[in-house]
Amino acid sequence: MHAGPQMPVRTEDDVRAALMALEDQAPSAENVLRTVRAAGARRGHVLARALRPPRSPHWPWLVITAATAAALAGLTIALLPSGAPSGSPGTRPVRARLVPAMGPPPGRAEPGLPSAAALGKAMLTASSAATSEILYTTQTGGVVRGVITSIDQEWMWPANPVPGQQARWREALSERLSRSKPLLPAEDIGFTYTVPRGNPDSERANEAYGHLTDVCYPVMRGCGLGSMGETPAGAWSQHTGKFINPSAGTGDLSPAGLAKAVAKGQWRVIGRTRMAGQPAIELTETRTGIYRPLPTTLWVNARTHLPIRMNNGTGTMWAQDDWHYLKPTAANMAQLRVPIPPGYREVR
């Protein structure tokens, strides 16, 4: 229990009362049931949405030191050719075919494989060393019988920003409303902010001042992030203020977050294979993994110790995440800018 020199001005009853008051935010049961029943009729497609793993925290987990950088001077980071991502949501081809795992059955590691703890530590060091590259990630949100239901592209620069540094993040989401409809741009968000100083594990490290641009495409009924209000379809908005990242401290798909999860024992090293043309170490989730019971596999580059791909789901429904480190060329840096489609009106 917190004990400081000042008397607390709130009691546990105050917290209890505040939580009770939040019941007023309960949504309509009718709306929820209607959607759930409709999902039953077209179960496959909607279930795929549930396969989406979380992504989000792009916060620094540690500050790279000069010593760490020096120790990693020889680290090879896999770089894509410049200009690899198109930047046009929904148009990027998905390199989704998986290479079958070559490792032994779960629970039996090949001789010579690193322990999860050692691999996690190496992954954390590797992700920390990526100080100048752009981290480009794609999340294929759900593949149902070969049809992609959503693609989420994200750019983060620098890939591992440090406190006090200005960082830029962009997320371009594309959705397919039904199997017969095309995959279309849905929402495009850009956020420029200063990485907060202080203990990265503290609550305040989840807050940042910055400028956010949000473009909402007609696929959506409306867009927006929490209390800043809705941006209607066919419009865009920009906001400057204090933002928070509520996902910090939970499982996340940033390379540093994955490294921590591996080190903590949420993943088990099961073998070596090749993935996306790279030598890879293959991992599967342990009982403490956050995606269970969905079967989830992670591939980490065996040389660079940076994540390559994660796949979760089974059979005809699965989701996939890919990580790439791009050189900060002018063309690649331009991908961090949210394009405003012609004719879209700005709303405030």
Added chain:
Amino acid sequence: MTFEEFAAARLPAVLKFAAVLTGDRGLAEDVVQEVLIRANARWETIAGLDRPEAYVHKMIVNEYLSWRRRSWRLVLSGAGTDLTGRSVPDPAAGYAERDAIFAELAKLPLRQRAVLVLRYYEGLSDQEIAEVLGCRPGTVRGYASRALAALRVELTGPLLVAPTTAKEER
């Protein structure tokens, strides 16, 4: 009990729980929908459990903790999150204090918030919370302690606010 019977009897309570957990009507709706779609698909198994509602609540907590969208939220520069959409602070002191707690709750890391909701809204013990979150009771107490400290520190005046934070807020 069929899924429809469960929904008719327990859905309002489930929705309230999700609303308290998320603090956001839209997010609560999304989370409950995702969970119920999955629960409906394997309802026979869930219905056979001792406490189906508790299991659904656990699914909701896990869904909330792994929710990937809406990763950034704008917090008003003054009192904080405005859950009701009002642009002007409520003049009544009680409501202002309530809004302040809402804002502080919204700023907590998800697991800390989940622990507070499970402890003070659901009335679960630390052991029960640990089972929901898949961690140790000691970890639960750590989350609760940090969350409570954060809620109190926020209102005990500028002396307890780190200088760097005060600077950042200008």
